[in-house]
Amino acid sequence: MGKKKNSLTPTTFSLLHATDFADRLLYHIVPPLKAGMIVLADRYAYTAFARDVARGVDRAWVRDLYSFAVRPDLALYFRVPIDVSLDRLMARRVKLKFYEAGLDMGWSQNAQESFRIFQGKVLDEYDRLVDEFGLRVVDASLSITDQQQMVRNLVARQLEKPALEVVNQ
Amino acid sequence: MTDQKPDNKEPAPEFGANGHIQPGRYYGHGLPYVAIEHYPGKIIAVEGTDGVGRSTQIRLLREWLEVQGYGVVETGWTRSALMQPTIELAKSSNTLNKLTFVLLYATDFADRLEKEIIPALKAGFVVLSDRYIFSALARAGVRGVDRAWLRSLYGFAIAPHLVFYLKIDVDTLIRRVLSARGMDFWESGMDLKGGDDIYDSFRSYQNKLLREYASMTDEFGFRVLDARRPIDVLQEDLRRQVQAFLASSDIAQGEDRALTETA
Numbered sequence: 208m209g210k211k212k213n214s215l216t217p218t219t220f221s222l223l224h225a226t227d228f229a230d231r232l233l234y235h236i237v238p239p240l241k242a243g244m245i246v247l248a249d250r251y252a253y254t255a256f257a258r259d260v261a262r263g264v265d266r267a268w269v270r271d272l273y274s275f276a277v278r279p280d281l282a283l284y285f286r287v288p289i290d291v292s293l294d295r296l297m298a299r300r301v302k303l304k305f306y307e308a309g310l311d312m313g314w315s316q317n318a319q320e321s322f323r324i325f326q327g328k329v330l331d332e333y334d335r336l337v338d339e340f341g342l343r344v345v346d347a348s349l350s351i352t353d354q355q356q357m358v359r360n361l362v363a364r365q366l367e368k369p370a371l372e373v374v375n376q
Numbered sequence: 377m378t379d380q381k382p383d384n385k386e387p388a389p390e391f392g393a394n395g396h397i398q399p400g401r402y403y404g405h406g407l408p409y410v411a412i413e414h415y416p417g418k419i420i421a422v423e424g425t426d427g428v429g430r431s432t433q434i435r436l437l438r439e440w441l442e443v444q445g446y447g448v449v450e451t452g453w454t455r456s457a458l459m460q461p462t463i464e465l466a467k468s469s470n471t472l473n474k475l476t477f478v479l480l481y482a483t484d485f486a487d488r489l490e491k492e493i494i495p496a497l498k499a500g501f502v503v504l505s506d507r508y509i510f511s512a513l514a515r516a517g518v519r520g521v522d523r524a525w526l527r528s529l530y531g532f533a534i535a536p537h538l539v540f541y542l543k544i545d546v547d548t549l550i551r552r553v554l555s556a557r558g559m560d561f562w563e564s565g566m567d568l569k570g571g572d573d574i575y576d577s578f579r580s581y582q583n584k585l586l587r588e589y590a591s592m593t594d595e596f597g598f599r600v601l602d603a604r605r606p607i608d609v610l611q612e613d614l615r616r617q618v619q620a621f622l623a624s625s626d627i628a629q630g631e632d633r634a635l636t637e638t639a
Contacts, residue, residue, distance in 0.1 A: 218407060218486045218532055219458060226479035233473060265405035271528040275475060 215311065217262035224255055225272050232276060252276045253336050261328035262312065281365045282340060283358060284333060285347035289326050397535045397597060404531020410494060412534060417497030418627055419534060420618060421508035424542030425585055426563040427553040428603045434506050436611045441502055445630030449496040451488050452506035459484035467562065474519045481512050482529055489533065500628055509533045510596065514588040538621055539596060540614060541589060542603035546582050
């Protein structure tokens with residue numbers, strides 16, 4: 208690790224993403240919340256909890272790092288087996304990115320193999336997060352229509368609640 | 377987002393609680409993927425506000441240590457290859473707020489810790505650190521960032537073996553800074569928008585900063601040095617304390633060091 212002068216370590220990777228998140232939170236998330244709008248976030252702090260811990264940073268440290276984040280009113284987790292996600296990426300001829308495939312960890316020189324090992328650890332962490340933070344699981348191996356129906360039901364139920372409530376803990 | 381505790385952890389060691397700090401060990405949760413026990417090198421940090429004379433003292437100390445036969449590696453704030461360009465850009469463009477600044481500085485420190493400090497400790501070097509994490513804690517503390525969160529954030533830092541705090545009063549500091557190079561936007565805390573007068577802002581900001589450093593003295597076991605003294609007198613004091621520490625440690629110097637390096 209750290210062979211190249213500019214390569215990221217698990218900790219600098221984690222901190223840079225937290226910096227980016229802090230910036231987005233302050234400019235793009237908090238203002239619309241204050242204006243009473245709905246913010247749709249494609250990935251949130253949970254991504255960091257899963258991905259950074261899979262890279263080896265401390266579980267409690269990364270949670271505390273993100274304690275400045277606003278807790279979402281509803282967090283959806285699209286769960287899919289590794290094989291399915293890999294097949295989908297391959298079908299779209301997506302070239303696996305260096306960090307996305309966990310190639311920085313040196314577990315395998317082969318991008319697909321590395322992706323499989325790394326994402327396996329990431330999925331294990333997500334499973335933990337489901338209980339810890341009450342993520343609502345959507346089965347992402349279902350058809351897009353079925354998934355969307357589930358999502359709409361969950362969102363509709365959330366919006367029926369008396370007031371939009373912001374929890375900042 | 378920590379209201380439900382992760383289940384894998386005993387609580388982190390009491391960061392900064394005096395008496396719990398072990399030099400050469402992580403302050404908090406640390407880097408779980410880097411075991412640093414038994415590394416022979418030592419970290420000597422020199423802290424103090426801008427213009428207090430840190431860099432001069434470190435340069436003199438380095439020369440002296442090298443003559444004694446110690447291997448010396450120097451590291452300083454915002455000098456990481458990874459983050460320096462970004463931080464310079466951020467400072468000039470005024471798009472960042474205090475939180476993103478704190479995180480950028482922490483990233484810079486983490487990069488230097490893993491790429492410079494830890495390898496040097498492993499190889500038995502003396503790491504001279506021009507500022508350590510304490511300047512970051514002081515600056516962010518003055519800007520109202522939660523102190524407990526800051527300490528958790530820097531829980532991956534290694535406690536230095538020695539921390540020298542160069543202490544100065546604000547009047548002496550002002551005369552020194554003005555006769556050297558003048559007052560700078562950030563060192564004057566102009567981002568805090570306390571007014572347009574840079575002199576008043578500098579005085580008020582540095583006063584707060586000095587109080588913040590003072591409050592950390594016991595928490596982190598600073599060795600306080602009176603920085604109002606002439607350069608050579610201060611340097612002599614520094615060398616005497618460093619000498620005493622290194623002599624009582626197991627760190628290699630001179631021919632011994634050459635042997636361990638080739639071994």
